[in-house]
Amino acid sequence: MEGIQIFLIVLLVILLILYFLKQQWSRRHFPPGPLALPLIGSIWKFNFGIGYNLDTPIKWAEQYGDIFTLWMGHMPVVFLSGFEAVKEVLIDHSEEFSERPQTPIIINVGKGKGIAFSNGHTWEQQRRFGLVTLRKLGVGKKSMEAQIEEESQQLVEVFAREKGQPFDPALPIMNSVSNVICAMTFGYRFPLEDETFKKLIDAITHCLKFTGSLFYFLYEMFPWLMKHLPGPHNEGFRAMETVFSLVKKEIEKHKEQKSFQEPRDFIDFYLLEMEKRRNDPTSTYDEENLIQNISDLFFAGTETTTISLKWAILVLANHPDIQDKVYKEIEDVLSSSFFCYQDLKKLPYTNAVLHEIMRSKYPSLFGVPRQTATDVKIRGFLIPKGTTIIPDVRSALLDSKHWESPKEFNPKHFLDQDGYFVAREEYLAFGAGARVCLGEHLARMEIFIVLVNLLRAFRFQLPPGVKELNEDPEVGFITPPHPYKLCAVPRCSSS
Template sequence: MLEVLVAFLVCLLILRFLKQPGSNRSYPPGPLRLPIIGSLWRLGIKLRKDTSIKLAKQYGNVYMLWLGPIPVVVLSGYEAVKEALINRSEDFADRPVTPFLKIIGKEMGIVFSNGHTWKQQRKFAMVTMRKLGLGKKGTEHQIEEEAHQLLQAFANAKGHPLDPSIQIRNSVTNVICTVAFGCRFSPEDEQFLELVEAIEDIFGFIGSFSHGLFEVFPWLMKHLPGPQKKALSCVEAVLSFARQEVEKHKEHHADYEPQDFIDLYLLQMQKSKNDPNSTYNEDNLLQCIFQFFIGGLETTSLTLRWGLLLMANLPDIQEKVHKEIEDVLGSSQSFTYQDRKKLNYTNAVIHEIQRSQYVFFIGAPRRCTKDVDMLGFLIPKHAVIVPDLHSVLLDPKQWETPEAFNPNHFLDKDGSFVEKEAFLPFGAGARICPGEQLVRMELFIFFTSLIRAFTLQLPEGVKELNTEPLVGLSLVPRPYKICAVPRSSS
């Protein structure tokens, strides 16, 4: 009798969940929502690169998943993403406040905040980047210095097989350190290495199955041992590193003109101390720095790692890039970011690396600010909105050969570089990546410097490097080695 009663109660529970709003025809379609876990079952324990694209083929370009009790609307393909992020930008301007993101971001800084805090912090960051010389000689010179360090690290291998990931990671991290702290760190500095490893561990956790469990069962996962504990300690390690740098700046703040982000932020804190609407405080400063690393390190370093892998696999394209660099720059020892306008093919190759090997599984999530009717569906207020930027960059309606590496996607019939509306690796609308210009400069200067100085070759006995990524929040190249052979003209 007890077994019959339990079975009856389970059936009632399932029927209750089936009658939730997700089954309403006005809401986007999606996988069956089960009690407690929602539709997490449909994603499986292990994500694949094409998981979201396959779901779109089954349910359409606007579909709904349930992360436990949280509705998640996924937008697939250029038209759906454009409609939400560009045409209806204000309706989807918020960032979701999930249990894990709330713990690590505290609804502060630029990435994890909303409303007045977000607007004020973002505006300050954009203005400050311009003051520091973003797009001008100041920041560009710092990137050139890191490019020189990267070239030296490659040269030290003397043409023998090397794994470029560590050198690239250190150089990209030091660009962010220079912008935030006004200094670079030695690759042997223990605190610097701990900072980099902590950031990588955070990225390794976000998007994992354990992360999904944390968002659904935060009350339980907070008290259980596991990778979530390490991820949270890594967040505190990055914040602690930033806190030490802030204290150093406070000690010498009056000794010189502002040189970096911390200097300018501390100055703004002084100017705004009597403003009751000010959000300029030390907690927001620490979160801004933390989010610079979260937003900037992975994007640039993974794109460069994919770029070198592809150039080693595609020697004809690599040589065409090198020839253009030599023809345009000649014997000039230096070049600038503005030279990209003369290096059409090189610029197209860099863009095609970003398009064909987009480094994130999906785009950064948003949150719906109100009930929205869009493309025939009702998107409920507070629903998490996930723009699948990966699907935009592989949209067959926008790209001639979406699955193939083809620099001609960004060239016209005369060989001139052309921008494409569907090229959205930095997102779009109100939440477009504030560090886009910095990342573009890094990619161009690092990539062009490396191809100019070295021929990237496969190690002896290796016919081709594996292009299947390791899938998590990021799409990471499998470990590989290449030979960076110095060119005779370098």
């Protein structure tokens, strides 16, 4: 009996070795990368957050080259690292890399709908509608600036209540940014104490915490198993359903009011388009796409802008000399209390600081994944159609070949010798090509208008006894600063 057991164990080991060798042979055409083990692939290299940091993908690129492969179980994920490689994907081969991957979680949640993670005809039609409608709603115009101005003044009032004492600005910032999206999509803002609004913010926050977690990866790798098991992944899905449910209620209100006959917000414009295209067999305008579109706007438009503003305040508090220089330029150039987004062109140093914040404190781990729309040959490797691609935008923003001091906060990256602002092609914080960020202009407007109003009202200082706020981000799919407190000290002119 003992001999049979030994024989079976040896046979099992041989079979596993043969399976592993077969697996390695089938993967030989992909770019090199960390060793892929049976079942789990290269996921062991992540150590599930232990020993993994923002520099890890860049170090892998140094070891394996600027194009390398990680295996998520049996699924290949091809990384492109550094500005030249990322530019090649986002700009030079934009159409070939224009799709989004359809992973188990994306299929479960998005079902091929919306703007952010749809493909083909649905994506083309929904994105085109989104671009046109955002312009109609005032993005880039005075009407949207007025809405952002109102929210920024509300934020000033919330900060003022702290009376210069240490406080955490995270929630007030997120509330203000989210209310801009609410006004644009629903047609009105929520009072901060509104229970529905709190529910919406909590659900968005919970969903974003789930992404990048261990259970997120496990579900992507073993969906057939994870959907039957309890765990945080189920809470993440429930939070997403909460967002969908709240959006659906708003849509029902608009349908009952028939306000879309004279559209005033995103829902109205969409319902009107649904009515116009009712007999069009090629139309993708339906309620499911509308719900997903609005959810996309909330997730993309709330968290990244919120993170950038949190980083901006933290960095300015840590660099009081830069903060003072920005404030002086604002006061010298913007003599009136009234200003607009176009005034940013008159503020080269402020413009450089804002760009440098979003470069050095990029709010995502590496950007949003792509998928090859066709077989693509790049850097000598043939990447099959349907392969998940990660153009590592963070690595492009930290590429030592293109930035003088990539890991330092240095506004001179965007200034010439005479102090004039210089736009840089290496600055890909909002992506590029066919999938460039839909809300780029809105985000730029928000960050500028909110920060100008805050800096005119307060000087941001470190709490007593604190020498420096932590500038190491939390590591997940999004990379916000660790929770912090600072003092918003009222300026004499605003008292």
